[in-house]
Amino acid sequence: MASIATNAGAREAPASPLIPSAAARAGAGALLAAALAAMALLVGLRYALLLGIGLGFGMTLEGLRFGFAGPWRALILRREGGGVLAQLLAIGLTACAAMPLIAAHPAELMGAAAPVGFAMLGGAFVFGAAMQVVLGCGSGTLINAGSGNPVAMLALPFFALGSFLGSWSLVWWTDLGSLPVVVLRGGTGLAVTLGLLLGLAGIVLAVAAPGKRRIPGRWVVAALLLAALAVLNLIVSGQPWGVVYGLGLWGAKAAAGLGVDLSRSAFWAAPGNAARVGASVLTDVTSLTAFGSIIGAMLVAFWRGGLAQPLPRLPARAWAATVVSGLLLGYSSRLAFGCNVGALFSGISTGSLHGWAWLVLGFAGSLVGVRLRAALWMEGRP
Numbered sequence: 088m089a090s091i092a093t094n095a096g097a098r099e100a101p102a103s104p105l106i107p108s109a110a111a112r113a114g115a116g117a118l119l120a121a122a123l124a125a126m127a128l129l130v131g132l133r134y135a136l137l138l139g140i141g142l143g144f145g146m147t148l149e150g151l152r153f154g155f156a157g158p159w160r161a162l163i164l165r166r167e168g169g170g171v172l173a174q175l176l177a178i179g180l181t182a183c184a185a186m187p188l189i190a191a192h193p194a195e196l197m198g199a200a201a202p203v204g205f206a207m208l209g210g211a212f213v214f215g216a217a218m219q220v221v222l223g224c225g226s227g228t229l230i231n232a233g234s235g236n237p238v239a240m241l242a243l244p245f246f247a248l249g250s251f252l253g254s255w256s257l258v259w260w261t262d263l264g265s266l267p268v269v270v271l272r273g274g275t276g277l278a279v280t281l282g283l284l285l286g287l288a289g290i291v292l293a294v295a296a297p298g299k300r301r302i303p304g305r306w307v308v309a310a311l312l313l314a315a316l317a318v319l320n321l322i323v324s325g326q327p328w329g330v331v332y333g334l335g336l337w338g339a340k341a342a343a344g345l346g347v348d349l350s351r352s353a354f355w356a357a358p359g360n361a362a363r364v365g366a367s368v369l370t371d372v373t374s375l376t377a378f379g380s381i382i383g384a385m386l387v388a389f390w391r392g393g394l395a396q397p398l399p400r401l402p403a404r405a406w407a408a409t410v411v412s413g414l415l416l417g418y419s420s421r422l423a424f425g426c427n428v429g430a431l432f433s434g435i436s437t438g439s440l441h442g443w444a445w446l447v448l449g450f451a452g453s454l455v456g457v458r459l460r461a462a463l464w465m466e467g468r469p
């Protein structure tokens with residue numbers, strides 16, 4: 088996972104990493120194994136498995152330096168297509184398993200289906216712009232925060248707050264109008280999904296510069312691992328990989344702790360959501376994979392000796408933009424029914440039309456976001 092970048096010309100060269108000893112690495116691994124065992128005994132095996140799946144996501148994304156926002160930026164600015172092609176590969180592989188599984192077990196498994204509407208389209212566009220400002224989408228913010236990136240660590244709590252605020256007003260926004268939920272199903276639906284992914288891959292290959300069309304080997308491995316983990320997440324949790332709901336739940340729990348009456352929100356007053364606010368966060372599917380992603384990235388960063396990152400020297404407006412972007416990431420992703428993971432990756436791989444709409448509007452927003460970042464970070468180029 089590419090870290091959230093800073094203005095390289097405005098900071099000192101980082102110190103050499105302090106590589107931990109073999110004993111320290113072994114101790115960290117043993118502590119993690121003990122935590123998973125305790126989770127299985129005290130909370131339940133299913134929840135320990137979900138935490139472990141989250142660890143896999145975090146270790147894959149950080150360990151293989153793979154992400155979602157960065158490859159879009161690389162395609163826009165440098166016409167590098169490998170990262171986006173790897174994303175499409177991961178989505179296609181996931182669809183090949185997820186769509187048949189959901190069709191065979193409709194009572195136990197659900198897809199990431201959502202309607203296309205004004206709020207959803209606008210939310211995807213804003214999210215696409217905001218994620219380029221801080222170089223981190225939903226999963227990217229979790230991974231970068233876990234690896235010790237100061238910008239992501241500042242953005243994450245505001246992401247959670249924005250997700251909570253977006254969920255509070257979600258019903259008002261969806262009442263502005265939306266289409267019925269459209270889901271591609273069965274063998275025909277899978278064939279259409281794979282055909283669209285291949286068509287999009289062809290467009291990426293046509294846009295990419297010569298010599299920048301090949302997927303690096305480590306990203307092929309990342310695509311395979313992400314697809315396997317996403318399918319495993321679907322089987323264990325009964326729902327696709329997501330990020331945004333968990334962050335909004337953290338915000339809701341914090342608000343409830345401060346005395347906010349959540350019954351005033353149609354979203355949080357709904358029986359299922361109200362029950363999750365009252366239950367342990369260790370029994371929430373999305374929260375567990377999010378926690379695991381953070382810890383997995385932290386473990387990889389520790390293993391490399393780069394967990395402690397220096398505070399970058401950025402202009403004040405860059406730090407202010409980080410706060411605002413964090414809020415917008417959370418708010419807009421809630422209106423868009425997910426981020427690059429919950430809406431785009433999981434939406435497309437389980438046949439939902441809104442995943443494709445998210446992709447188009449999110450990429451359009453990214454075209455704006457790379458230029459906003461250049462101005463806010465005072466970089467020499469977008």
